[in-house]
Amino acid sequence: MDITRKKLENGAVCYVLPKKGYNEKLAMLAFNYGSRDIRFKTEDKITKQPYGIAHFLEHKMFEDENIDFFDCFTKLGIDVNAYTNFTTTAYYFRGCDNFEKGLSLLFKMVGSLYLTDENIKKEKGIIEQEIKMYEDDPYWEIHFNTLKALYRENPCRESIAGSVESVESIVSNMLEKAYGSFYTADNCALIVAGDIEAEAVYEQAEKELKLNKGSGEKIYYENECCRPKDIKVRMSVDKPIYNIGFRQNTDRPYEERLCIGNIIMNILTAKSSKLRERLYKSGLADSSFGFENVAGNDFGASVIKGEGSEYERIALKLTEEIQHFVAYGISSEYVKRLADMEKAKMIFDSQDIYALAANVADCFAKGVEMLDIYDYYDKIDVDNILRHMSDYREDNMALSVIGS
């Protein structure tokens, strides 16, 4: 993996990810601002905004008074899109030709915000349908319910698009305030991938990327210790879907929670896991048994997922297995094998320019470098894994279940 990084004069960071021989090029502008940032400080005053505002703002960036940006990109033969997650709002385009023109257009698009009562109202209708689409997706719903079950205070407990009600309450000056506070050079990473000359990109960005300085001050939350509360809801599914979430100890560094968390989850749930084999053979777990590691700066959950009605017994077996490892240890060869596999997966993922850029954007939001994450897998020691395992306790655990 080859990554070069340069800080531009205005404060934005530029990453170049060279992919020799690729036809397609991609550019992404990622702002360190996501659905979690509904409270922030400007000039010592705290602003509180409705859930879903970062995502709403993302939808509105594609319009200008007399420009339809979608249309302009399409005419250049370029696909443009955007996404919002807990910590990032990212705008990106990909195409085989017209990269420089596309980059100018991308800079222009995020450089100003155009709102009218009419275009806000129209967007509410579209976002309402987007929220309803997610409401019919049990895997989406269960994911957010898991975080809701584990957290009382942290805004990660609300879904990214917000609710129909919170979106309804959004008005133009809120969007302007959010835009002014966070769409700034100090909050921004430009990420480009493809068969591209780094120097040419730096030069163009220095000239054309016009963003204000400064930033709203983010509010981070303390490590939460309250007792989690299980969440069970009804939807039409063929059998119960469950998440067993362990809340991570956010006093531990992010890269440890990510990498060590992945190793621990593999030990418990990968197809090479002895526990998984026992659970599966006995009929408690099914083939969907797996994991997801949701790590943020001030929140995190190691989530074991599956389908079937035996989730309570599985949760018990998981905590027993963890206690067993804490007592008897783990072989370092096993850990090395899993760590090498995780590194290989990072290489597999980085073949796709979009996945690679999104990963770099995520690292930017977390204040780490992707190559440091890759290298960290070589530094993991067994004792540290066991320390992390001691966080995987019943009083840190919640069930999120969807059944019909």
Added chain:
Amino acid sequence: MKKTNIRRGVNLYAKQTDKFDVSVFCILLRLPLERKRATANALVAKALLKGCNKYITEREIAARLEEICTVMECQILKKGEEQIIQLYFKTLPQYTESAFELAGSILFEPIFNGIDEAKRDLKDDIDGIVNNKRRYAVERCIENMCCDEDYGIRGDGYAEDIDAIDIQEAYDYVAENSDIAIMAVSNEDSDTLVGYVNKYLPFEERDELRFDASYLKDPHNIKEIEEKTDVSQSKLAIGIRMNVDPVGKEWYKALVANELFGGSANSELFMEAREKESLCYYISSKLLRFKSIMIIEAGIESKNKEKVEEIIKDAFKKVNDKDIETAKNSIVNSFKASEDKAEKIMDYSLGQIILNSPSDMEESAEEIKKVRSIEGVFDSCIFDTVYMLRS
């Protein structure tokens, strides 16, 4: 992709490149999609990774895969009226031969100790389709639309057939009767790969599969189907017979027309239904080439169904050549971009193999560039099935 015929019915398609840091392979066992064998074939796909002579359990296979930094999956592809068992694997270049060796053990020396679990997994997959409501609506639309054709058969088979299957019989049938395509996108040359195939994948000669190109359909009454379930948004899926020859030049015209009609965020459908009328978040159309079918899908409020149908019907009339250059450019670009992804290169080649059509992505892009107008391409299309999953 360079084709090497190894034996009758056994072919290697290899692209040698150093563009990627990984090597990607798949072994495709191609079979006709038939009601009586669909479930048995799907079960073979589930059973293969449950154990082989050398690594006798699923766990031991998984541990071996970790040792050689390889991911491997075995799944069913439904492509037109073919049911294909795909053993896909991706590895770091230094482990290519080890990965072929493991694939060989899995395909040629399976042991079926884990068959009960494989049957359970298949049943879970079949039952689990209701959990993805969007996909479910599209599948149900196609199933109803093509109820008299093999294409209406489910690729994963049917739960009621599972118990009675004798896995050894099912495996033997697949091993003897499937047409074999081995695909590689890696830094290895064809000679080296032929060597691996001969050493680890000793497939015997067999008959080749032939594509059935019948696609013309006569008009009949529109099938209107509504099913109820617990959803907060209704999922609309509409199936249209294009009546355009999938291997003729006209097909490229259809691709351009689809792009303008509902294939992009600038299309007639998207602009009208979403951007102008705010009726939905997603609405799009796509073409299923092997059957010359168009599927339109959208998530809407049930009360807006007629309005959305009107917009769709109008869009067929309104769509024109105004933005044709943009649409052509967009398709040409997506062909070029596909060459950056091993899986897409393979998928496109598989399509060409099934259709028995020699034009590769570059040639297809040239054909797209030649399209001058989309006029008339929708004249012979027929509204076949309107399906809605509603609350």
